[in-house]
Amino acid sequence: MSFASFGDFIAMGHHGLYVWSAYGICMAVLILNVAAPILARKRYLQQEARRLRRENGK
Template identity: 65%
Template sequence: MSFASFADFIAMGGHGPYVWLSYGISAVVLGLNVLLPVLAHRRYIADEARRIRREEAAQ
């Protein structure tokens, strides 16, 4: 499929909003699949460091 202009490419023959919305949703989901585990790992490391400091202080 070829397009006469960039505007025609963006419009995707009238289906542009659906196409670009699905690309956007996919990008958000993929980003969350990367970001959430990284944040959870950081939170786990911080919690473990706090626990270790607390145990050392109690001894």
């Protein structure tokens, strides 16, 4: 499929809204799948550090 201009590429034959929203949702899910475990690990390590400080302080 070839497009006459960049505007035609963005419009995707009048299906641009569907196509680009699908790409956006897919990208958001991929980013979430990467970020969620990283943030969960960070939160877990912080909780464990606090727990160890409390245990060693007693």
